[in-house]
Amino acid sequence: MNIEDELRGALDVSAPPPTTTLDHVLKRGRRRVFAQRAGAVLGVFAVVAGIGIGATTLNQAAPPEPADQPNHGPATVEHSVGWPRVNTPARTPYGTWTPTASAGGAAINIPLCTVKAPSVPRERGLGAQPLAPELVAKWRDQVQKLVPEMTIGTVTGFPSNVFFEFDVSDSSGTGSVMVWAARFAGTPQASADDGLWETGDCEPARRLVQPDGSVVQLHAVRPVEPLQAIRQALAVYRKDGLLIQIEQRNHRSGDVAAHNPANPDVTRRPTLPLTDEQFSRLGPIIAEGV
């Protein structure tokens, strides 16, 4: 017999009885199947999490949007107004404004562009158009209807009913609304064009033209220095030659007058009190003379 034949009989040896049972193998096999499936599921989760973390990291590492792009307002200010922007090129910002850390407001970046005064000066201050307090009181009530969950303060007029202010408060803090009026010459459209850059916008304002020819112009959020605050203007150029401008601000009424650099009492909300959409709904109401 050769060695290869010897090897061929190597399986036919006397052996002790096996100790492994079918149940034991099935149990271990099922555990292995479960572990494989759990591993596959965890692997999928790991990949998804990895993609999410990677996308977030890349998103944060990406350069910021150009400063002349929209959506630079506070996060809670929604650009949901359907009005078209005035069809004219945007302007190039000369810088970006951010509130100081001590200002307590939201961390926002606002592109800065120069303020371009209207060619025909507005009649403000001593020559401004006084408004009937009853009319302003009605607009205040309209604001209350728009934001019933907020507390609306009493209207204060100064001086001689030229400027009116009232507070708008909720759990985020107190902001305010200011209203003033002036007379303009010419058509509402021409006057609105003339005042397009008067608040320092970089992008053209959003505009709504009413059936009667009145024009409502919603400007962008702008910084208020030296208060380290923000404001937004809504200008209503009525058919009757009256410009009514309403501004919402993230500080209390009276803060402008009372402010000096050493006064720490200026308090600011992180956002403006009204969203774009809420704020814009005041325009047609005011245009209709309600």
Next chain:
Amino acid sequence: MRRDEEFSEFFTSRFDWARRTAYALCADWSEAEELAQNAFVKAYAKWPSIRRETAEGYVRTIVTRLFLDSRRRGRERERPVADLPEHGVSGGFTDPDARLNAALQQVAPKQRAALVLRFVHDLSIEQTAAELGCSVGNVKSQTARGLATLREAYGEPVNSECG
């Protein structure tokens, strides 16, 4: 479940065969049992993708590779014994099977695996190469060296098919 039924039938008919194959490789019944058990556990996990006609070869491949892995990692099993043996491991063989297994243990693990697959399981050189995951030439050289070592370890002049 159909999976369990089919696997149970396969286990019942082939576990002892797998255990004896493992024993031919490692010459230790305890380790052979463990190698065979691990091979069947792996086969259970893959059972839906294993064709019934190839299941035997699948388990044999796992047993062989588990054995080679254990030797490659240097994790030779310890063999705890209650009493010292009567004689040394190199002498005193009266059982021809034990003598052949002792001689096989003198052959290097991969050469031993090649011998077991080629002659114990009567696989072709190509089949052996596929199961070991190496080339045909490698199987030929491993087999030749393994046979030479085995003849020397066996201690008696024996004929060889290879001349």
